[in-house]
Amino acid sequence: MESRQKITIKDVARKAGCGIATASRVLNNSGPTSADARERVKKAAQDLGFSFSAIGRALQGGRSMTIGCLVPSLANPVFAEAVQGVQEVLSGAGYQLLISSSNYDGDADNEAIVTLTAKEVDGLILTMVGPERSAALKQARARGLPVSLMFHDPLDGFLTAHVDNFEAAREVARRFADLGHTRTAFLSLRFASSDRSRNRYAGFHAECRARGLPDPALIELTEAEANDPELLAGILATLGGLTAIFASNDFLAIAVQKATRLMGKNVPQDLSVVGFDGIEIGRLLDMPLATIETAPDAMGRQAAQTLLNMLQGDACVQRPPLPFHFRAGATLARPRAESRDDDQGATWPPSVHSLKTDLKQG
Known part of the structure; x- marks a missing residue:
């Protein structure tokens, strides 16, 4: 049987009607070439069954x-x-x-x-x-x-x-304030080890203060609490007067919805909930989640x-933050009038076993 002749980059260049250097730049994606040259080289390589060796390219x-x-x-x-x-x-x-x-x-x-x-x-x-x-x-x-x-x-x-986590969280605080919420909380998992979560709380906290609202309660959950709706419901039940929660991600926000139902209450009539990330499953819930939508x-x-x-040795600079969007959903509403009345004179934030009230703002 006749042995198959090995196709080389020289054959590709000849068929494409260009130089070997041009063919190499196209196949190696290593330099500028015209659109016409790229199309001719790629077609020639495909027609000839040429495969540019990744091993040889790496060694070179x-x-x-x-x-x-x-x-x-x-x-x-x-x-x-x-x-x-x-x-x-x-x-x-x-x-x-x-x-x-x-x-x-x-x-x-x-x-x-x-x-x-x-x-x-x-x-x-x-x-x-x-x-x-x-x-x-x-x-x-x-x-x-x-x-x-x-x-x-x-x-x-x-x-x-x-994304600008600080500014995105400020937007959540503005939404809460515009609807009349004053007793709010930020819910987080792995707060100490996540710069994203810390910056979200910092922005939320800063905007609440700028609006003259009480500081939001900061609740750091353990893995067990985050994954057990009954444990989470027990924590939320200790937060008397709470009308709105900002969760550091959508999964926690969805967990809050289930925990609220276990407490015999409803979202958003008794408790408004906003998440962060904008995962697709949040849109598919019976009650679509209000959240900060990003583009991962x-x-x-x-x-x-x-x-x-x-x-490639190009000059690189820090690029601006990617945009975010507040997705209204159906889990955010005004607090009940009786909730606002009951809150008058209440101490906020209350103290619960997983509540952190001593965060130092940098």
Whole structure:
């Protein structure tokens, strides 16, 4: 049987009617070319059955053509959508993605970064518990490894794709105030380890004070409390006078709705609830969730493009926050008149076992 002749980039260039350098730039996505040249080269490669060797390309450029991506969880659709956005950009540039998740554990963050750097990735895209405290991240940066962050607010020495958590939370406080809510609370999980959650509370707190309202109660839940509606209902029952809750993410807001029903009360007649992220399931509920809607896929794409710019040696600057949108939903309404009357003279915030009232504002 006749052996098959190996197709080379020279054959592609000849068929496309261009130089080898032009064909290489198109196939390697490594430089500017005209739209016509790109189309001719790609068609020639497809017609000839040419496959540009990733191994040979990596050896030639000293790169592995892989990018490490670390997120807290892939079960949360917000992070899953961001990873999808990352992959869309990187696959178009010829890179493969190595994905890891830490389950919101700082030690797991460090271990993942060590593992990814050991695999000789060309760069890192990260959402972490505390990037400013990560020894593994500092070591990766010391080696000159490019790093792009997602979801984190701007941090010295890093570029990040993010929304303005502080300003978004202020919008929630404005919505509550405009409807007449004065006894409010912020509900959080992993408050101490999440800069996003802390900045959301800070913005919510600041706008309440600017409006002359009482400070919002800060409730930090344990994993058990967040996942058990009966435990959560018990906590909410101790918050006499509470008429509105701002949850640090949509999953917590949905849990509040169920806990409220267990208390024999209704959302939003007895308790208004607002979440954060805008996950699709919130739209599909019998009572669609009011929330801050973000675009995690766009966040992933921006983080990936920033990393590509770094890899290509382009000048990079911190980009403005991505937009957010308040989705009205059906879980936000005015408090009952009797609730407002009962609140007069009440001490707020009340004290409960998981309530944090000593937050120091920086």
